[in-house]
Amino acid sequence: DQQVKQNSPSLSVQEGRISILNCDYTNSMFDYFLWYKKYPAEGPTFLISISSIKDKNEDGRFTVFLNKSAKHLSLHIVPSQPGDSAVYFCAAKVWGSQGNLIFGKGTKLSVKP
Amino acid sequence: SQTIHQWPATLVQPVGSPLSLECTVEGTSNPNLYWYRQAAGRGLQLLFYSVGIGQISSEVPQNLSASRPQDRQFILSSKKLLLSDSGFYLCAWSPTGNEAFFGQGTRLTVV
Numbered sequence: 001d002q003q004v005k006q007n008s009p010s011l012s013v014q015e016g017r018i019s020i021l022n023c024d025y026t027n028s029m030f031d032y033f034l035w036y037k038k039y040p041a042e043g044p045t046f047l048i049s050i051s052s053i054k055d056k057n058e059d060g061r062f063t064v065f066l067n068k069s070a071k072h073l074s075l076h077i078v079p080s081q082p083g084d085s086a087v088y089f090c091a092a093k094v095w096g097s098q099g100n101l102i103f104g105k106g107t108k109l110s111v112k113p
Numbered sequence: 114s115q116t117i118h119q120w121p122a123t124l125v126q127p128v129g130s131p132l133s134l135e136c137t138v139e140g141t142s143n144p145n146l147y148w149y150r151q152a153a154g155r156g157l158q159l160l161f162y163s164v165g166i167g168q169i170s171s172e173v174p175q176n177l178s179a180s181r182p183q184d185r186q187f188i189l190s191s192k193k194l195l196l197s198d199s200g201f202y203l204c205a206w207s208p209t210g211n212e213a214f215f216g217q218g219t220r221l222t223v224v
Contacts, residue, residue, distance in 0.1 A: 004156075034211075034212060036215075041201075041218070041220065042217055042218065043119075043203050043215035043216050043217050043218045044157070044203070044215050046212050046213070046215075049211065089156060089157065093210075097210075098162055098164050098170075098210050099145050099147070099162070099207040099209070099210035099211060099212075100147070100159050100162055100172065101157075101213055102159075103156035103158070104156050105155055
């Protein structure tokens with residue numbers, strides 16, 4: 001049973017436009033959400049996170065939105081750049097756990113020049 | 114600044130052979146340490162985590178084991194590898210128990 005779902009395996013966006021990556025979750029005990037970026041044959045790189053007590057967190061071109069009632073979060077990248085092309089993973093942490101993250105299967109973003 | 118080292122980068126091992134992957138963290142003390150695996154076409158799955166020396170928790174039953182002999186060292190082992198152990202293994206650390214920071218990973222192919 002997938003607790004963190006990324007229903008779009010891939011997304012293609014034109015350079016300069018907005019990229020929106022989506023993630024849905026089922027566990028109401030998640031208290032922290034994260035986005036990671038991963039290139040092939042490398043470890044994931046932490047991008048941005050959000051606590052369940054907030055609904056938005058922004059860091060440069062990256063903004064994460066959390067809708068707790070819908071159990072949905074999204075990552076917005078504006079403007080998108082070719083170097084953003086990678087697989088993006090959504091992850092969540094259960095309240096009280098020791099940082100054990102539950103990951104979605106990832107969305108491959110392709111930003112075309 | 115903190116850095117995490119994981120080696121080797123790639124490994125090809127025959128079925129039934131032993132395994133030892135090592136991970137070390139620099140620039141921090143008493144971190145939480147984790148081993149994840151990414152199988153082909155799937156997300157990352159937590160295998161083991163440790164909150165201190167000698168303290169290991171297993172998330173899924175498997176053919177693998179983990180040990181933490183020193184504060185900043187985390188080792189993933191197997192006595193006899195199976196074909197199904199093939200995958201991309203990632204070590205990670207966390208200072209707060211929220212964000213996790215990953216190493217470069219080890220691509221293990223069991224043949």
